[in-house]
Amino acid sequence: MMKGGGFQVVHGVELIQPHEQWDCTNVGFENNCTNMERNELSMWVDNIAKQLIEDLPETSTESLQTDTTMVFEESIVPSTLGESRPRKMTKRSYSCDGSGSEQLYCSHQLGDQTNLSRLDEHDLSLITLLLECAVAISVDNLGEAHRMILELTQTASPYGPSCAERVVAYFSKAMASRVVNSWLGFCNPLVNHKGIHCAFQVFNNISPFIKFAHFTSNQAILEAFHRLDRVHIIDLDIMQGLQWPALFHILATRLEGPPHVRMTGMGTSLDLLVETGKQLSNFAKRLDMSFEFHPIAKKFGDVDMSMLQIRSGEPLAVHWLQHSLYDPTGPDWKTMRLLHDLAPRVITLVEQDMSHGGSFLDRFVGSLHYYSTIFDSLGAFLPSDDQSRHHVEHCLMYKEINNILAIGGPARSGEDKFRHWRSELARNGFMQVPMSGNSMAQAQLILNMFPPAHGYSLVQGDGTIKLGWKETSLFTASAWTSHASR
Amino acid sequence: MDTLFRLVNLQQQHYQQQSDQSNSSRTSSSSKSSTQQNQPHHAQVEECFNFFMDEDDFSSSSKHFYNPYQPPSTTTTPTTTTGTPPPPHDDLNLDFSGNWSTELLLETAKAFADKNSGRVKELVWMLNELGSPYGDTDQKIAFYFLQALFSRMTDSGEQCHRTLTSASEKNCSFESTRKTVLKFQEVSPWTTFGHVACNGAIMDAFEGETKLHIIDISNTYCTQWPTLLEALATRTDETEHLRLTTVVAGGGEAVVQKVMREIGQRMEKFARLMGVPFTFNVIHHTSDLSNLNLSELDVKDDETLAVNCVGALHAARRRDSVVSMFRSLRPRIVTVVEEEADLNFGSDGFEFVRGVSGVLERLMLERAAGRAVVDLVACPSDDSAERREPAARWSRRMHGGGFSPVAFSDEVSDDVRALLRRYREGWSMAQCSDSAGIFLSWKDQAVVWASAWRP
Numbered sequence: 029m030m031k032g033g034g035f036q037v038v039h040g041v042e043l044i045q046p047h048e049q050w051d052c053t054n055v056g057f058e059n060n061c062t063n064m065e066r067n068e069l070s071m072w073v074d075n076i077a078k079q080l081i082e083d084l085p086e087t088s089t090e091s092l093q094t095d096t097t098m099v100f101e102e103s104i105v106p107s108t109l110g111e112s113r114p115r116k117m118t119k120r121s122y123s124c125d126g127s128g129s130e131q132l133y134c135s136h137q138l139g140d141q142t143n144l145s146r147l148d149e150h151d152l153s154l155i156t157l158l159l160e161c162a163v164a165i166s167v168d169n170l171g172e173a174h175r176m177i178l179e180l181t182q183t184a185s186p187y188g189p190s191c192a193e194r195v196v197a198y199f200s201k202a203m204a205s206r207v208v209n210s211w212l213g214f215c216n217p218l219v220n221h222k223g224i225h226c227a228f229q230v231f232n233n234i235s236p237f238i239k240f241a242h243f244t245s246n247q248a249i250l251e252a253f254h255r256l257d258r259v260h261i262i263d264l265d266i267m268q269g270l271q272w273p274a275l276f277h278i279l280a281t282r283l284e285g286p287p288h289v290r291m292t293g294m295g296t297s298l299d300l301l302v303e304t305g306k307q308l309s310n311f312a313k314r315l316d317m318s319f320e321f322h323p324i325a326k327k328f329g330d331v332d333m334s335m336l337q338i339r340s341g342e343p344l345a346v347h348w349l350q351h352s353l354y355d356p357t358g359p360d361w362k363t364m365r366l367l368h369d370l371a372p373r374v375i376t377l378v379e380q381d382m383s384h385g386g387s388f389l390d391r392f393v394g395s396l397h398y399y400s401t402i403f404d405s406l407g408a409f410l411p412s413d414d415q416s417r418h419h420v421e422h423c424l425m426y427k428e429i430n431n432i433l434a435i436g437g438p439a440r441s442g443e444d445k446f447r448h449w450r451s452e453l454a455r456n457g458f459m460q461v462p463m464s465g466n467s468m469a470q471a472q473l474i475l476n477m478f479p480p481a482h483g484y485s486l487v488q489g490d491g492t493i494k495l496g497w498k499e500t501s502l503f504t505a506s507a508w509t510s511h512a513s514r
Numbered sequence: 515m516d517t518l519f520r521l522v523n524l525q526q527q528h529y530q531q532q533s534d535q536s537n538s539s540r541t542s543s544s545s546k547s548s549t550q551q552n553q554p555h556h557a558q559v560e561e562c563f564n565f566f567m568d569e570d571d572f573s574s575s576s577k578h579f580y581n582p583y584q585p586p587s588t589t590t591t592p593t594t595t596t597g598t599p600p601p602p603h604d605d606l607n608l609d610f611s612g613n614w615s616t617e618l619l620l621e622t623a624k625a626f627a628d629k630n631s632g633r634v635k636e637l638v639w640m641l642n643e644l645g646s647p648y649g650d651t652d653q654k655i656a657f658y659f660l661q662a663l664f665s666r667m668t669d670s671g672e673q674c675h676r677t678l679t680s681a682s683e684k685n686c687s688f689e690s691t692r693k694t695v696l697k698f699q700e701v702s703p704w705t706t707f708g709h710v711a712c713n714g715a716i717m718d719a720f721e722g723e724t725k726l727h728i729i730d731i732s733n734t735y736c737t738q739w740p741t742l743l744e745a746l747a748t749r750t751d752e753t754e755h756l757r758l759t760t761v762v763a764g765g766g767e768a769v770v771q772k773v774m775r776e777i778g779q780r781m782e783k784f785a786r787l788m789g790v791p792f793t794f795n796v797i798h799h800t801s802d803l804s805n806l807n808l809s810e811l812d813v814k815d816d817e818t819l820a821v822n823c824v825g826a827l828h829a830a831r832r833r834d835s836v837v838s839m840f841r842s843l844r845p846r847i848v849t850v851v852e853e854e855a856d857l858n859f860g861s862d863g864f865e866f867v868r869g870v871s872g873v874l875e876r877l878m879l880e881r882a883a884g885r886a887v888v889d890l891v892a893c894p895s896d897d898s899a900e901r902r903e904p905a906a907r908w909s910r911r912m913h914g915g916g917f918s919p920v921a922f923s924d925e926v927s928d929d930v931r932a933l934l935r936r937y938r939e940g941w942s943m944a945q946c947s948d949s950a951g952i953f954l955s956w957k958d959q960a961v962v963w964a965s966a967w968r969p
Contacts, residue, residue: 174661174665177661181647181648181657182647185648186648187648197648201646201648204661205642208638208642208660208664209642212635212638212639212642216639218643
């Protein structure tokens with residue numbers, strides 16, 4: 029490991045110099061999926077939730093989708109919601125009276141899909157109560173929801189030994205927060221950016237998802253910048269810039285020498301951005317790479333062309349690693365408009381495979397599925413008292429859960445969030461650049477660094493690369509180009 | 515429920531401030547548009563939040579701000595710290611080194627009393643962001659207080675109370691109870707104040723007597739008695755025998771019985787160590803204290819009787835009956851300790867919360883936490899098991915029941931002062947002006963009352 033200016037460059041994962049041509053027609057399909065087991069908890073949750081929702085008088089279930097299948101037909105596994113529906117049961121079966129046997133009985137009735145041997149009675153009753161609570165919130169029965177939240181927070185603990193219990197604990201707390209927000213009539217979560225950056229780094233160390241995002245994107249950028257001598261990169265939410273040293277390193281060792289790199293780092297705090305800029309500049313200097321850094325403490329959507337100081341003859345890469353910790357870009361339509369105006373050579377996008385829009389219940393079920401999966405992935409190899417695991421669960425995962433449940437959705441945020449950026453880009457004049465075999469190779473190398481590699485699932489298809497856990501896709505990396513830039 | 519939503523976006527406001535390069539975006543915005551906002555453009559930020567969350571507030575210079583995440587301890591009780599949240603603007607002058615929650619509650623109460631709805635919303639927002647059911651004491655207090663407030667506003671108090679009662683009883687155990695109580699006693703003289711004062715008065719009353727019986731109706735899990743046993747062991751008079759009859763309220767659930775059995779075993783062992791002949795009895799009592807079956811107490815004629823009542827009188831409904839019941843037992847001394855709180859104000863006024871400051875902390879640590887808070891804030895008064903009275907009121911009751919006060923001796927006062935010196939600054943002892951007994955005060959606010967009486 030080489031250290032440079034506070035960053036570590038991991039030599040084991042060299043970016044591969046592109047040999048193949050910049051070819052947009054190459055849509056490879058490789059299935060590197062190696063997992064075998066079903067994600068029991070998530071599937072069971074989906075089934076139960078579906079049932080509870082169907083029992084509601086007015087809500088329709090058509091809107092329920094999980095993004096794991098949006099683009100990808102021959103996916104890791106199709107959405108469990110679309111599959112064989114559980115047999116209709118009476119409402120009584122789902123009431124949580126603490127009797128574990130009743131819950132287990134339910135599970136057998138739901139067909140062979142679920143094998144709940146790993147979930148004990150305690151977990152099952154907690155999750156059932158959690159779902160009932162969500163349903164209460166979705167129909168605005170805040171009093172009833174509140175009562176259930178009290179019970180949940182007394183019985184579930186984020187320090188519990190089972191992932192399910194922890195997930196329930198955090199979801200309960202998020203719902204408690206939401207109930208108060210509803211009561212107040214507004215919502216404004218406290219954001220500690222420094223804390224988030226720190227937790228993000230820990231997450232980067234214990235889980236492959238961030239590195240996956242970084243390295244696959246870097247590869248796509250590298251390929252787009254083939255043979256260019258001046259480049260401009262805009263990172264919509266740079267945080268501590270963990271991603272860039274690896275790219276700088278490979279650019280610096282190009283046969284034709286490094287290009288002049290201009291980087292525009294965007295984020296929330298000018299101080300933090302300036303600090304990041306310093307680190308990156310130092311690193312670039314060490315590599316003898318010509319580098320400029322411009323911090324912009326604004327949201328991407330609120331910025332105009334002049335602020336970005338676009339120079340002609342300087343091809344542009346825009347990078348965006350999406351998360352739910354806070355809103356780095358502002359209204360989606362503005363972001364799209366600016367992207368359009370910028371006409372970048374490449375846009376590297378890494379999305380969370382979860383919908384941030386839709387009704388409360390949609391978001392609830394989707395995020396429960398999503399975060400259960402992440403918690404499972406952490407719990408698969410980290411013991412229950414592991415500090416890093418707690419740090420990530422508490423400071424990152426919980427914040428996201430809280431934001432999704434408390435904010436999300438047009439009714440509360442006052443704006444329509446795109447459900448699916450990839451589709452939106454496609455619809456708005458951008459052309460997908462398929463992720464290359466080299467990107468896939470990068471991803472594979474990353475996975476090899478993280479035990480248990482067999483739990484993670486890496487899939488390439490439809491021009492994207494997806495990384496998930498077991499059969500649930502969690503992040504999708506893709507690349508795009510503006511027609512105008514060609 | 516009013517479900518108007520408006521995303522008050524911190525970042526947006528912050529960027530605005532930065533680009534305006536001024537701090538003057540504190541414009542008053544009291545508009546409350548009730549339509550859902552579906553346009554892409556946002557309305558203005560509510561005034562109350564303008565002073566919050568300047569990114570600069572989170573600078574790394576202050577030690578109060580972002581703490582590296584603290585891992586939980588290895589005990590199973592979830593009373594450990596999660597990551598400490600960053601404190602809000604200094605505007606509120608909150609001291610985050612301890613007890614920020616109680617100050618926040620008091621501020622909220624004040625805002626309610628002043629009918630300052632904008633301020634109330636700010637404070638509720640803070641409680642919501644900073645509170646947590648899984649965090650440290652302050653975080654728990656903030657969380658439970660908020661839940662109680664919500665219950666009250668939605669009239670679901672009783673249901674919540676029942677929910678919490680059943681939930682917490684499932685989690686009770688001797689170890690957790692013991693740890694909780696000890697931790698609490700370590701941290702504040704809340705209970706030890708009463709113990710020292712009462713033990714002192716009881717020892718004075720027992721002077722020259724050898725056959726002793728104490729009827730203990732308390733909520734401190736017998737933590738009072740080891741010191742008394744020690745005092746008995748070292749006094750010049752011989753002790754022929756000490757009987758301790760503990761009356762435990764509640765439903766006599768298996769878990770409580772189990773806890774009391776363990777406590778009893780430990781007490782007996784300790785007494786043996788001290789060389790004091792000792793018998794321990796527990797009476798589980800389900801209904802109101804005034805319905806206690808006196809024959810169960812088995813009071814003997816040749817014994818000197820002391821009745822010790824710590825934090826238990828307020829749970830009784832027919833308080834005057836309880837007092838006369840005590841009288842009928844013909845005790846040598848009755849010691850009473852109660853939290854000082856004027857809580858019988860009108861149901862709509864939140865002034866009572868002012869008196870609750872310390873009570874909440876105590877309740878949190880007793881793991882009867884949420885339950886009591888909910889009860890306090892949200893349940894209708896006749897059903898409440900937590901309605902406290904001020905010392906003056908209790909005194910009148912005792913007088914009315916045929917008791918007259920016994921002053922604490924100088925020695926006892928000295929002991930109490932010595933006790934208080936062991937804790938942090940801010941605690942003091944004061945004689946009551948309009949009633950018998952002494953007060954434990956926190957920053958000159960009376961919080962616990964201790965008194966001694968004889969027929």
